[in-house]
Amino acid sequence: MMPDRGFSPERRAEALVEALPYIQRFRGKVVVVKFGGNAMVDPSLSQTFAEDVVMLRSVGIRPVVVHGGGPQIGELLARLGKQTEFVDGLRVTDAETLDVVRMVLVGKVGRDIVGSINVHGAYAVGLSGEDGGLIRAEARDAALGFVGDIVAVNPGIIERLLAEEMIPVVSTIGSDAAGQAYNINADTVAGALAGALDAEKVVYLSDVPGLLRDIEDLSSIVARATVDEAKAMMADGTISGGMIPKVEACIEAVEAGARSAHMLDGRVPHVVLLELFTDAGIGTMITRSDAAEASEEDSQ
Secondary structure, three states: OOOOOOOOHHHHHHHHHHHHHHHHHHOOOEEEEEEOHHHHOOHHHHHHHHHHHHHHHHOOOEEEEEEOOHHHHHHHHHHOOOOOOEEOOEEOEOHHHHHHHHHHHHHHHHHHHHHHHHOOOOOEEEEEOOHHHOEEEEEOOHHHEOEEEEEEEOOHHHHHHHHOOOEEEEEOEEEOOOOOEEEOOHHHHHHHHHHHOOOOEEEEEEOOOOOEOOOOOHHHEOOEEEHHHHHHHHHOOOOOOOHHHHHHHHHHHHHHOOOEEEEEEOOOOOHHHHHHHOOOOOOEEEEOOHHHHHHHHHOO
16 A cells, blocks of 8 residues: 555545546556666665556556666676676677676566565566567677677567566567577667557656756656657757667657657656656657547547
């Protein structure tokens, strides 16, 4: 049960009523959530994230969690005395680094997320993209080592877990036909899974409040945009720097088949519920077109 945060009984009732049409609209739908940023290393935010995911499941939505683990990987590599090199934001991954990446993502971060969810019930199951041939990959560039691009997604294992009302927690390691493992960008995996699962939404949690027209001005957030509008903002320089890969991940997810993609600030407690179940929302939503957005609103 959520603790009393000072709201009157009337206000709490209003919040439930406001959430009802969204719960009805999304019941039975897949929502892919990419968990990253400071929320992953802040215990209180990890707890509220787990509560959000369990809440989604409890009202009939089918959440799939995809996680990264860059800070944790970097920390262990530093403790091991191994230097980390990045090229265009991607970690150069030799065989030794790959072992560390797999150990951290699958054996540590993934297990921690599963554990935090399962405090509320035996719901979560951890797996990696290597399991059940979930993510087939190939090397992106020899200079990057074992950094992979997604070749194909076989979502069968996730679909079986969802059919059993479980919550899959996916570590972003893929493999090729010969069994060679590859480190894959978590944003990319979330988008590809959302498309393969015909997801209603894919939600990206990071350390920015959403799409900003001016990265220095938090009030310049863009609440809604179509894919074409987002591409235009990148082309004219409105979106630049570190915002580009985040927006590209949203665009790729929508073009792969997700109904909408959302950029949210993972530092805000219960941000997933605020975005999905309130009229105002809290981050940025990107859709294929204005018509698709209008259709979604009309059905709510």
